[in-house]
Amino acid sequence: MRILVVEDESKVAKALSDGLGAERYEVRVASTGEEGFFLVNHESFDLVLLDLMLPGRGGLEVLATLRKRGLQTPVLVLTAKDTVEDRVQGLDLGADDYLVKPFAFPELLARIRALLRRGRLDQVLRLHHDDLEVDLVTRKVTRAAQPLELTAKEFEILEYLLRHAGRVVSREMLARDVWQVTARATPLDNVIDVTIARLRRKVDDPFSNKLIHTVRGVGFVLGQESR
Amino acid sequence: MTLRPRSVRTRLTLWHAGVLAAVVCAFSGAIFFFVRVQLYRDLDAQLGHDLATVERTYREDPTDLREAESRAGIGLFEVVGDGAVLYRTDAWAQAGFEHAARDHREAAPFSWSTPGGKPYRLQTLASPAPGIRISVAKDESAVRRTLRILGLILALGIPCAVALAIAGGHFLAGRVLAPVGAMAERARRITVESLDARLPVEDPGDEFGRLAGVFNETLARLQDSFERLRRFTADASHELRTPLTAIRSVGEVALQGSLDPPAYREVIGSMLEEVERLTRLVESLLTLTRADSGRLRPAREIVDLGALAGSAAEHLRVLAEEKEQVLSVDAGAVVRAECDPAMVRRGIVNLVDNAIRYTPAGGAIRLTVRVLASGEAAVEVSDNGPGIAPVHQARIFERFYRVDSDRSKSSGGTGLGLAIARSVVAANGGRIELESAEGRGSLFRVVLPAG
Numbered sequence: 001m002r003i004l005v006v007e008d009e010s011k012v013a014k015a016l017s018d019g020l021g022a023e024r025y026e027v028r029v030a031s032t033g034e035e036g037f038f039l040v041n042h043e044s045f046d047l048v049l050l051d052l053m054l055p056g057r058g059g060l061e062v063l064a065t066l067r068k069r070g071l072q073t074p075v076l077v078l079t080a081k082d083t084v085e086d087r088v089q090g091l092d093l094g095a096d097d098y099l100v101k102p103f104a105f106p107e108l109l110a111r112i113r114a115l116l117r118r119g120r121l122d123q124v125l126r127l128h129h130d131d132l133e134v135d136l137v138t139r140k141v142t143r144a145a146q147p148l149e150l151t152a153k154e155f156e157i158l159e160y161l162l163r164h165a166g167r168v169v170s171r172e173m174l175a176r177d178v179w180q181v182t183a184r185a186t187p188l189d190n191v192i193d194v195t196i197a198r199l200r201r202k203v204d205d206p207f208s209n210k211l212i213h214t215v216r217g218v219g220f221v222l223g224q225e226s227r
Numbered sequence: 228m229t230l231r232p233r234s235v236r237t238r239l240t241l242w243h244a245g246v247l248a249a250v251v252c253a254f255s256g257a258i259f260f261f262v263r264v265q266l267y268r269d270l271d272a273q274l275g276h277d278l279a280t281v282e283r284t285y286r287e288d289p290t291d292l293r294e295a296e297s298r299a300g301i302g303l304f305e306v307v308g309d310g311a312v313l314y315r316t317d318a319w320a321q322a323g324f325e326h327a328a329r330d331h332r333e334a335a336p337f338s339w340s341t342p343g344g345k346p347y348r349l350q351t352l353a354s355p356a357p358g359i360r361i362s363v364a365k366d367e368s369a370v371r372r373t374l375r376i377l378g379l380i381l382a383l384g385i386p387c388a389v390a391l392a393i394a395g396g397h398f399l400a401g402r403v404l405a406p407v408g409a410m411a412e413r414a415r416r417i418t419v420e421s422l423d424a425r426l427p428v429e430d431p432g433d434e435f436g437r438l439a440g441v442f443n444e445t446l447a448r449l450q451d452s453f454e455r456l457r458r459f460t461a462d463a464s465h466e467l468r469t470p471l472t473a474i475r476s477v478g479e480v481a482l483q484g485s486l487d488p489p490a491y492r493e494v495i496g497s498m499l500e501e502v503e504r505l506t507r508l509v510e511s512l513l514t515l516t517r518a519d520s521g522r523l524r525p526a527r528e529i530v531d532l533g534a535l536a537g538s539a540a541e542h543l544r545v546l547a548e549e550k551e552q553v554l555s556v557d558a559g560a561v562v563r564a565e566c567d568p569a570m571v572r573r574g575i576v577n578l579v580d581n582a583i584r585y586t587p588a589g590g591a592i593r594l595t596v597r598v599l600a601s602g603e604a605a606v607e608v609s610d611n612g613p614g615i616a617p618v619h620q621a622r623i624f625e626r627f628y629r630v631d632s633d634r635s636k637s638s639g640g641t642g643l644g645l646a647i648a649r650s651v652v653a654a655n656g657g658r659i660e661l662e663s664a665e666g667r668g669s670l671f672r673v674v675l676p677a678g
Contacts, residue, residue, distance in 0.1 A: 102502070102506055153545075185507070185573065185576070185644075186507060186580070186640055186641055187542075187543060187546070187576055187577065187579075187580035187644075188542075190546055190580075191542065191543060191546060194546055198545065216492070216493065216496025216497065216499070216500065217495065217496035217498065217500040217503065218496065
């Protein structure tokens with residue numbers, strides 16, 4: 001999978017390049033809009049990460065030109081502006097998704113996976129990890145054949161963690177995808193932490209092999225973090 | 228375009244002088260007219276008297292007319308009968324009245340000047356007897372002179388009076404307006420550094436006193452908002468510096484020695500936690516800034532407030548359960564409000580979170596949705612926690628304001644929750660009221676326009 005990163009801030013560009021490289025993506029970095037435009041036209045990429053605040057030709061302009069030329073590659077826009085107008089403008093011009101800076105790296109990875117997966121419908125009815133079994137249809141959860149009683153939110157979190165098994169899930173991802181809340185606020189973070197703690201009590205406490213781990217400062221991971 | 232002098236003093240003076248000039252002119256005109264009428268009436272009365280004397284004399288004995296001239300002192304008259312002069316005094320003949328008397332046939336007195344310019348008053352009595360006409364004249368020069376002198380006095384007096392009016396008006400306007408100048412001078416010297424200065428109020432009852440009072444109130448509000456801004460800036464920089472300091476020192480200390488990978492992960496994780504805190508803080512501040520600048524535009528719709536309160540309570544129920552608190556929602560009949568549900572929900576969530584945070588374990592938090600007597604819709608968030616002392620109640624919605632800094636640190640809030648709640652509710656045309664007594668819990672009431 002080849003990803004083009006168009007980002008002028010060299011520190012951010014290097015972090016993105018290293019992080020994505022560690023996830024076994026092939027990364028090219030362009031530091032200006034013109035360079036990005038040139039690379040997209042001369043090489044083929046599976047995904048473009050586009051910063052909107054670029055010197056010279058702005059990200060939105062590059063995006064509009066690319067889409068006008070019929071480029072189909074998914075584009076994930078990175079922006080420090082988070083007003084609704086900015087988002088709508090970006091999506092109108094052909095961005096497939098956007099992420100507001102500062103973002104959590106696990107969330108970026110999740111979005112990239114989602115964009116690359118798009119179109120492929122993977123209907124899964126059952127999820128499992130080790131001796132943990134989750135039936136998405138009957139919403140029954142068992143561990144080592146023992147049934148677990150989960151609340152609706154706990155179930156949703158567990159399902160989300162299982163779908164991202166082995167990868168870190170940030171609080172932002174849980175807030176947006178499980179609680180459907182975009183604005184981050186202190187109460188929600190506490191709610192997330194408490195709910196995860198309760199989920200752990202049910203899923204992990206009775207067993208010696210712990211499945212849900214906290215990654216300090218980043219979020220949570222189910223199973224061993226893959227790296 | 229109107230010509231408008233820039234100084235109020237000049238305008239007042241001109242108005243003053245203008246009005247006075249008009250009054251003096253009208254008054255002088257009236258006096259002149261009255262005196263003139265009076266003088267001529269006297270003259271005409273004498274004329275009439277003379278005419279009657281001549282007529283009586285003629286009727287009694289026409290030959291006595293010469294005697295009437297000498298005895299009664301009537302020097303100017305003539306009696307004409309059928310075109311022939313029956314009697315004419317010498318003075319009459321000299322003055323050349325024959326033309327004047329012949330031209331004027333009416334009975335009323337009239338003025339006539341000789342070709343030499345001497346003014347006379349004449350009256351003619353036609354046919355006291357058939358074919359007889361009697362004319363009498365009197366010298367009018369004295370009347371004319373009196374009127375001329377009066378006119379001269381008035382013509383010279385009016386400009387003097389107007390000049391006096393201008394000078395007096397200018398002086399008076401200056402005196403009246405002097406406090407304005409003094410106030411302007413004082414106000415000019417008030418700067419951001421000396422916002423505590425106030426204008427002197429000599430008499431709070433008069434116009435200038437009220438103006439100074441209003442100005443002082445404005446100054447007080449300005450001073451208050453400057454003070455809050457200063458405090459907010461100091462608080463914000465403190466809140467922003469704390470995580471930055473932590474990140475920096477944790478990183479620097481970690482670089483001093485060589486650690487094993489798990490220890491580095493710990494260090495980086497700790498730094499990321501602070502980054503998280505900073506991010507949340509910046510986002511909260513941005514929300515408040517948007518609300519301040521009016522960019523927080525609510526998408527209003529008719530909302531079932533009971534359902535909204537219920538969803539906010541459910542959202543935080545786990546937190547209350549962790550503290551073994553009872554969180555209940557009391558929504559009877561459907562209460563509708565017109566507001567942006569996401570924004571108002573955020574406000575209610577912040578209030579409930581605040582209640583859970585400061586109510587001790589085992590307490591009770593109650594959400595009541597109802598219609599107020601005023602017809603407005605309301606959500607009340609009440610708790611049986613420690614309550615808020617009156618000194619803190621007015622300031623509890625201020626940014627970063629904390630009733631007890633130690634307690635808040637351990638409870639982990641940003642100190643912006645209530646400020647945000649108030650901002651989002653205000654942006655929806657509502658308000659938050661607080662009722663609290665120390666030791667008897669608090670009640671926050673979100674009041675919204677009914678839908």
